[in-house]
Amino acid sequence: MTAPDLSDLTIGYSSLVDRLAAIPTADALGGAEQVVVAQTGSEDDAPVSEDAAREIARLQEGGATVVVLRSRGVAKSRNEAIRRATRRYLLFCDDDVTVDLEGVAAALGHLRSSGASLALGRAVDESGTLRKSYPDDVARLTLRNSGKAATYEMIADVEQTRAAGVWFDERFGAGAALYLGDEYIFIADLLRAGLRADAVPATVAMHPTESSGSRWGTGADIDARSAALSRAVGGWVWLLKPAFALRHLRTIGVGGAVRFLRPARY
Numbered sequence: 001m002t003a004p005d006l007s008d009l010t011i012g013y014s015s016l017v018d019r020l021a022a023i024p025t026a027d028a029l030g031g032a033e034q035v036v037v038a039q040t041g042s043e044d045d046a047p048v049s050e051d052a053a054r055e056i057a058r059l060q061e062g063g064a065t066v067v068v069l070r071s072r073g074v075a076k077s078r079n080e081a082i083r084r085a086t087r088r089y090l091l092f093c094d095d096d097v098t099v100d101l102e103g104v105a106a107a108l109g110h111l112r113s114s115g116a117s118l119a120l121g122r123a124v125d126e127s128g129t130l131r132k133s134y135p136d137d138v139a140r141l142t143l144r145n146s147g148k149a150a151t152y153e154m155i156a157d158v159e160q161t162r163a164a165g166v167w168f169d170e171r172f173g174a175g176a177a178l179y180l181g182d183e184y185i186f187i188a189d190l191l192r193a194g195l196r197a198d199a200v201p202a203t204v205a206m207h208p209t210e211s212s213g214s215r216w217g218t219g220a221d222i223d224a225r226s227a228a229l230s231r232a233v234g235g236w237v238w239l240l241k242p243a244f245a246l247r248h249l250r251t252i253g254v255g256g257a258v259r260f261l262r263p264a265r266y
Helices: 017-022 050-061 074-084 101-114 158-164 182-192 219-247 249-261
Strands: 009-016 033-039 065-069 089-094 118-124 154-157 197-206
Touching: 009 017, 009 074, 017 033, 017 050, 033 050, 033 074, 050 065, 065 074, 074 089, 074 158, 074 182, 089 101, 089 158, 101 118, 101 154, 101 197, 118 182, 154 158, 154 182, 182 197, 182 219, 219 249
Parallel strands: 009 033, 009 089, 033 065, 118 197
Antiparallel strands: 089 154, 118 154
16 A cells, blocks of 8 residues: 655644653654644743653654643644644644544645645544544535534645634633634634635544533533634624524523623633
């Protein structure tokens, strides 16, 4: 079997300094450049632990560029990966994700031939089951169909992204007070910049099953979703918010719906 061509790809891992052991070295990534952004979780200048230092050395010896950020918030890591990438395309990755190199190569082929600024691939869980419903064929992304995008499904054209001035909004995403929506906002900003983004039927990652619904319906969750939708769609939000609130009325209740419809703060 011919090895996939990943010569124009950077794989950007976002992690915490105490979770680096799960990240493979660059020699397992099919020739892709590897950038690892490790956050300490705080802004103090305390040194990293001996275990973390050993893992950083392991990754660097394996060919990775490792950056330690004294901060928290995954959007900051994503932006650092965009800054550090030296190749044309960037696959966003997490420390608990296994990359499907063949699928990534297929998605890269679409980006090269179409000129799209972003390919949104598929992901499976540990059993090989698709994590959600995906389109069967290539489909243009819009504000209406990209709200469930996961970052580890995304491959961005770094040149187009930088030229358009599109970055992750660091007020959103895991580790921030508004802990979701960073992917949707990034895609929405690409579309507003006049760039093309496509969903492609290629499996690019395995991400283990996670329990992310524990905060669903809480006040913090409603506020975060309201803010993310408002930030992503701008003036169209008052067309979309009532539809969302009505669709989820049984789970969030009347009080939650009213809270969701209030002007968002972010």
